[in-house]
Amino acid sequence: MDEFSFIDSIKPSNYRQSSLIKGVDDDAAVFRQNTQEVVTAVDTMVDGVHFSRETMAPFYVGYRALAANLSDLAAMGAVPAFYLVSIVISSDWEEHDLREIYRGMSSLADDYQMDMIGGDTVSGKELVLSITVIGYVDRNRARYRTEARSGDVLFVTGTLGDSRAGFECIVTNVDNEYLINRHRLPTPRVIFSKNLNSIDRVALNDVSDGIASESNEIAEASGVDIHIAFSDLPYCMPMADLFPDQYEDWILSGGEDFELLGAVSESEWGTVQKAAERSGIAVTKIGLVTESKEKTGRVYLSKKGQTSLLKKSGYTHLQEGRD
Numbered sequence: 124m125d126e127f128s129f130i131d132s133i134k135p136s137n138y139r140q141s142s143l144i145k146g147v148d149d150d151a152a153v154f155r156q157n158t159q160e161v162v163t164a165v166d167t168m169v170d171g172v173h174f175s176r177e178t179m180a181p182f183y184v185g186y187r188a189l190a191a192n193l194s195d196l197a198a199m200g201a202v203p204a205f206y207l208v209s210i211v212i213s214s215d216w217e218e219h220d221l222r223e224i225y226r227g228m229s230s231l232a233d234d235y236q237m238d239m240i241g242g243d244t245v246s247g248k249e250l251v252l253s254i255t256v257i258g259y260v261d262r263n264r265a266r267y268r269t270e271a272r273s274g275d276v277l278f279v280t281g282t283l284g285d286s287r288a289g290f291e292c293i294v295t296n297v298d299n300e301y302l303i304n305r306h307r308l309p310t311p312r313v314i315f316s317k318n319l320n321s322i323d324r325v326a327l328n329d330v331s332d333g334i335a336s337e338s339n340e341i342a343e344a345s346g347v348d349i350h351i352a353f354s355d356l357p358y359c360m361p362m363a364d365l366f367p368d369q370y371e372d373w374i375l376s377g378g379e380d381f382e383l384l385g386a387v388s389e390s391e392w393g394t395v396q397k398a399a400e401r402s403g404i405a406v407t408k409i410g411l412v413t414e415s416k417e418k419t420g421r422v423y424l425s426k427k428g429q430t431s432l433l434k435k436s437g438y439t440h441l442q443e444g445r446d
């Protein structure tokens with residue numbers, strides 16, 4: 124297999140987005156921009172950092188990499204349309220496994236009528252998969268982190284810590300299909316986010332690093348304080364039963380749940396609940412937003428009657444002592 128036959132083999136045979144003019148086949152892809160705003164993001168997954176071949180079949184590697192990107196589009200309120208795939212291939216990856224990565228991506232892309240419109244193929248020392256996604260959002264409906272205001276309700280979708288627990292199940296041979304699937308096949312909250320469309324102002328951030336990080340990002344960006352009640356944080360019982368000593372940390376900083384953390388005015392909280400119901404997912408009120416002295420933006424966590432500052436934690440790349 125050479126570069127060109129590989130590209131030929133993963134090239135889409137048809138496209139679904141009506142705005143597409145040119146997909147794979149020229150120097151770049153071309154699509155028409157209509158009246159909406161264009162939203163784009165890129166996320167990269169590296170063998171040994173974001174997945175390992177012992178714990179993730181190639182299909183899941185592709186599926187999860189696209190899911191992580193769609194989660195960022197959902198966190199902006201955007202509807203996905205296109206993706207481009209840059210892949211660094213090392214010699215230990217067989218053609219069949221590479222095709223499985225693409226099958227994983229296209230299986231999720233099918234759910235949203237997305238088209239793969241380009242990418243890049245190079246050889247290297249380890250597998251790196253970098254996906255660029257493009258979506259659309261109606262004017263004034265992009266959901267920025269800067270938009271939390273004093274008096275808002277803080278909410279989160281789904282349950283927290285499942286992905287980390289699923290990872291632990293895989294590496295310790297614990298058989299819990301629900302948790303393992305939450306790690307391998309996360310569902311980006313695209314439909315829920317779209318269902319918030321009637322609301323004028325919502326701040327959203329997706330949970331890739333854990334809510335300890337994500338809530339601080341909203342607090343800092345919006346210049347507000349956030350107060351979270353630990354006892355209100357949603358989690359699933361199997362995680363607590365299987366990992367009694369770890370699950371509380373994972374709720375805060377397990378990461379990779381790809382849920383949405385948001386802030387919305389008290390008067391729109393009912394609309395958020397209805398949107399979750401229509402999307403078939405849970406949403407939970409987990410705290411409140413208040414004014415911040417000097418707009419520094421801090422997060423406070425109350426747990427068992429004690430309130431403390433909740434610092435960013437979770438996975439951070441390029442930390443000292445880590446390679």
Ligand SMILES: Nc1ncnc2c1ncn2[C@@H]1O[C@H](COP(=O)(O)OP(=O)(O)O)[C@@H](O)[C@H]1O
Pocket residue numbers: 165166195331
């Ligand atoms: N190497 C880079 N060059 C340019 N922009 C970057 C780079 N890395 C991250 N960013 C930008 O920084 C912001 C935060 O990135 P990141 O923490 O990865 O977001 P997320 O957790 O939502 O994926 C994003 O706007 C992203 O596009």
Ligand SMILES: Cc1ncc(C[n+]2csc(CCOP(=O)(O)OP(=O)(O)O)c2C)c(N)n1
Pocket residue numbers: 166167171172173174175191290331332377378379438440
């Ligand atoms: C083999 C393996 N080790 C560790 C992890 C855990 N992990 C890796 S990256 C990460 C955080 C999210 O990744 P990042 O690149 O920071 O995504 P972004 O914030 O850009 O969305 C976590 C929890 C994993 N999923 N697989």
Ligand SMILES: [Mg+2]
Pocket residue numbers: 165166167
């Ligand atoms: Mg990122």
Ligand SMILES: [Mg+2]
Pocket residue numbers: 194195198328329330331
């Ligand atoms: Mg994000």
Ligand SMILES: [Mg+2]
Pocket residue numbers: 331332438
């Ligand atoms: Mg990160």
